[in-house]
Amino acid sequence: MASTSFRSRRIVVACGLVVAFVLVIVRLVNLQVMQSAELTVKADRQHQKNVTLEGARGTIYDRNSKVLAMNMDVPSVFGVPASLGNPGVTARNLSPILHVKATELEKKLKQEKHFVWLARKLEPEQGRRLERLALDGVGVVMEGRRFYPKGPLLSHVLGFAGMDDRGLEGVELRYEQYLRGEKRAVVLQRDALGRAVFPKGLNEEGAAAGHSLTLTVDEVIQYIAEKELDEAVSRSNAKSGTIIVMDPKTGAVLAMAVSPRFDPNTVGALAPDRWRNRALTDTYEPGSTMKAVIAAAALEEKVMTPGSMIYGENGQFSIANTVIHDHEKSGWITFAQMIQKSSNIGAAKVGMALGEWRVFDYLKEFGFGDKTGIDLPGEAVGLLRGPRQWGKRSLASISMGQEVGVTPLQMVTAVSAIANGGVLMKPFVVSEIRNAKGQLVAQTMPQAKRRVISSDTARTLTTLLEGVVTNGTGGKAAIPGFRVAGKTGTAQKVDPRTGAYSSTLLVGSFLGYVPAEDPRLAMIVVIDEPRGEGWGGVVAAPVFRRVGEQVLNYLGVAVDEPVKLAMAGLES
Known part of the structure; x- marks a missing residue:
């Protein structure tokens, strides 16, 4: 009698294990086969952030191919609030480099976001100082900034482009559709703990640059x-x-x-009357x-x-x-x-x-x-x-x-x-x-x-x-x-x-x-x-x-x- 009871329990346990195993197999098949694409997208969203940048704005030349307007790669700084231990300390470290009030930076770094811009299109030296600082949750990417190597020369004809690389005056505005570069999505990677963000593919071939212009001006x-x-x-x-x-x-x-x-390189403090042609x-x-x-x-x-x-x-x-x-x-x-x-x-x-x-x-x-x-x-x-x-x-x-x-x-x-x-x-x-x-x-x-x-x-x-x-x-x-x-x-x-x-x-x-x-x-x-x-x-x-x-x-x-x-x- 005892032997029969023992065999029955073994059969029940074995059946339970088989059922459990079958359920596990079904679940695995469902996750790895049936829901594979959906789960991959979710994982990417947790570990990647897409940021839209643009290809370089086209160069402007005089009639003899002398450069009058060009793009320079300059650093832009972003933060990952989720990976910061102490936003206040980070903000105070960044403030003297970015020339932005620590309170403003701290406010941005406390947002419930995976990515925030802290400052864009800085001077190259600022970028180098940030790299030496090596703060967790803070990263640098390179963006194009408009540069006029001749300074005030031909400024009323050239006009200028804004922070978003859009032409605002002069030739820069009139030929905006040709000068602007193609948009490109830059993938910024985070680890499983969200502690760091790394540019992916920034050195790879990006979107096409804008068209170049040759002027009649000498x-x-x-x-x-x-x-x-x-x-x-x-x-x-x-x-x-x-x-x-x-x-x-x-x-x-x-x-x-x-x-x-x-000088179109420094128009921020000027009244519109000054750049009117x-x-x-x-x-x-x-x-x-x-x-x-x-x-x-x-x-x-x-x-x-x-x-x-x-x-x-x-x-x-x-x-x-x-x-x-x-x-x-x-x-x-x-x-x-x-x-x-x-x-x-x-x-x-x-x-x-x-x-x-x-x-x-x-x-x-x-x-x-x-x-x-x-x-x-x-x-x-x-x-x-x-x-x-x-x-x-x-x-x-x-x-x-x-x-x-x-x-x-x-x-x-x-x-x-x-x-x-x-x-x-x-x-x-x-x-x-x-x-x-x-x-x-x-x-x-x-x-x-x-x-x-x-x-x-x-x-x-x-x-x-x-x-x-x-x-x-x-x-x-x-x-x-x-x-x-x-x-x-x-x-x-x-x-x-x-x-x-x-x-x-x-x-x-x-x-x-x-x-x-x-x-x-x-x-x-x-x-x-x-x-x-x-x-x-x-x-x-x-x-x-x-x-x-x-x-x-x-x-x-x-x-x-x-x-x-x-x-x-x-x-x-």
Whole structure:
């Protein structure tokens, strides 16, 4: 009986073991086969953290492949709160290196998260100090930070990128879709206890870098323009200044300088006004430089010839219950002399001879009242009202450069059309886009927008504008050995306190091109609110000469024998 009972217990135990074994086998099969994929994902989540970084932002070069903007690998610091024993101590150790308050760091390190950024895109030395410190639960990864090796050079054109590597101004903003790199997920590993995080695959091939850009700008020409502009603004105690140098045959911008400058490497403390590109965002009344366009219209419409006679009214001309003044009294003068002497009365009479609609139509044809279409953000349209909105004096005022708002870019584009034989070109600053492998993606070809005057008119007007430099108000723009065509301008600004034109708030400018017979450079110099003498021929023309002389020498343009304009032949 006892033997039978013992055998029964053995059978029960054996069956229990078999059932238990079968259950274990079923569970193992379920875990290792049926739920394998799901459990693997859960395990990865416990031991890995995905952080999104981006491929390097594309490099920006000048026309001669000199680097103007590039990416540098710099350290970014993260923390793993779960692996920290004492967040307060860690925060106090990090604070003097990261230059962040310990209380702020401690707050981040006490969050119930597996990963937190503590500081991003630090200086390399900070990264080295962190590595030497070797704190548990704190790690370093390398990220790209935008760097401008030339500092303030071309800053208003380049713009800058923000902490997230997004373009915020200038070329950086306009070509954001090309410059930005591809996003990549970096896997940060943790051990079973969550005590450390290690970058995985950071040295492996990551996402593709952004496209590179080649500009039309020449860094040497840009340096010359910025240097001379800064000195001119300082010398005249002016509010600001602008220079644009353009190839009139193609519309390619060779230099675009704005003073005061800024350093795109350190924009954090600057007001937005400091990085605004005044060359294309700010409008001003052009004054007498607009007479070049009015003269073009008069010659094209055969309203005037170089020898046409205009009565100067002895320096005072009454119109619409107002008086137009000239800075020197004149009787009868020729159309050519009107351009040379920059006669306001003469310009007003030429405008009146053309009539409202023809003046308006030619201003529109030369690009005023419209954007030039340059590949930079923030371009202003300017101000050009239609004739139906003009007052009784508007035709005369516009003909001498008042009641119309222009940008320096619009003005230099317009004079480039005269230099280019009458063809208006679209200005541009980016010539090529290449991918990370160096393959050409896009190329900008010179684009003619329209013919605004005939080549004959352009040649005649060029000769008249040479007379401004050889015998007129632009004498200080003369460059030895070269024929220079240009026009001075001095415009009164409206005093915001009185709402009337000010006798002291002026804009002095010079607009021209050289060599006149085969132009290589078109240039505008604008000096805003100079103190003392504000005449364009005094504050702006000498800057044109200094820049032009150096750039022509740099480009290796051969000098000519000095040429003097034979006005007698023109006026016959």
